[in-house]
Amino acid sequence: MKQSLNLGQVRAFGNVEFLARQMVEGFITGLHKSPFHGFSVEFAEHRLYNTGETTRHIDWKVFGKTEKLFVKRYEEETNLRCHLLIDTSSSMYYPDANYGKMTFSVMAAACLAYMLQRQKDAVSLTTFADTIDVQTPVKSTPSHVHKLFTQLDLLMQQPKPLRRTSAADVIHQVAEKINKRSLVIIFSDMFENVSKSDALFSALQHLRHNLHEVLLFHVTDKKTEEDFAFDERPYEFIDLETGEKVKLQPGQVRASYQQAVKQQFQELRMRCGQYKIDFIEADIAQGFDQILTAYLVKRTKMK
Template sequence: MKISFEELPHLPNIDLLAKKLVEGFITGLHKSPFHGFSVEFAEHRLYNTGESTKHIDWKVFARTDKLFTKQYDEETNLRAYIMVDNSSSMYYPSENKGKIKYAVLAAACLSYLLQKQRDAVGLISFSDKIDLFTEVKSTQSHLRNLFTHFQHLLEQESSQKTTALADTIHTVAEKIHKRSLVIIFSDLLTANNELDEFFQAIQHLKHKKHEVLFFQINDQQTELDLGLEDRPYLIEDLESGNQMKLNPSDVKDWYKEKSEAYFKEIELKCQQYKIDLTKIDINENIEKALASFLIKRSKMR
């Protein structure tokens, strides 16, 4: 389902919207060629040749013509922490706050999907410091609390908050004591030396046996391609407040070359460190984030 961020304030509350998107996504999976992958995936897994046939669910086999074995609580329960970067750069573009809205809506959908499958989920919001660090739970009341936090993130205003992404990840690595999936939403717009620090922090998480799913969220047209009108602009850094006057056409080729090199470096480092990276354009469907999560979850079984 495609969401217009200009219309988002007039849509239902975040909990109703997340539920609608997830239910529509699951319905779509059941109608797709990947039907077997989506059938009650928290309660069943595909049968592996050579396993005991004791736990095969023959009713599911009758419906799908595929062999699934029943899973039990110790097999299905997952612990997931969702980290949402709410620094000032995430509130770009200023006219619709598109990046933070995409991140919050995707995070809300994943929280609902996790709770629906009896998995435990927690929320961490951060900028230059950790603003919120909840417990991980799978209860309905906990999910309602998370939706309240998501709604607050949508409604708050940007106030020149910088990002301490690496420091935050190091802190999270030390605080989480049980193996978990850490899902990070951030634009990762930072200096090159801070990029190295980010990947060192990710290695800290991996060393602690946690899995990482990273969603890099950007506005492709303006942030990566500098697709602005050919006229003078006053460009402002949302985190520092620094301003610069320029005409985009004067620097567009140089800017695109530098941005493409930067994002390519991120992609290569993610491959090197075996980090699941999903690059998100805020104009893309929310289903891209949900599908990436399901693929990651299936790898962890």
């Protein structure tokens, strides 16, 4: 069921709203042929049945299609407020060829915004690096969502900056500004936080303390950033957030690099689990269904 787009073609086409519509509608069509059959229409208006509660609101038609117990939501249960946060620091513009992680994150956020609009849920967009660059209100009106897509188009056209990430500070600011229970979805490669993980998780705890749900997409180019699968020849590696350069052959450091990255990812995953934060590895080579599926699963679990 995996859908993917050539990230270079995404940048060249430039209309993220149109592309998002095509991707989401294709995804929903695919759900009818998958184990998720039945969610495509019903998941916005239903939640999973909790053992012990009354059975009077179970939707038996949905059960007939999914063999899973779903309860119809009341009006007040269906209105979701969702805040989309995109890290726009320098490292998110890797790989350079198509500004891969940034292009992927913008397109993924556009797909979620379209799906939220389709469900008549409210959505906002925040972009940040060391400070907040853009922060829209959270609304569900067509004119608001169109403005949000315009912001995403502008972000797609933005040249690569030389900026570090200060995700912890930004997340604290966002937590202070959100005054109603919401779903906060973050797209980031988390590179700032190798040495600042305590500060990051303090900020994420701030969101959880305020009763917000958090979905953290860890955006990576798995082939090079995790597997370090470069050809065996000399390279000059450049730190995209500091500009520091080092020349070496991949084989000299591959094993130690892979071990360090594995340890870092395990710590992120473990600490997210401790704070009940949904941590999703989002490989930019794997398309957008992974994003929409993770959102769909999270949405059905929220009451």
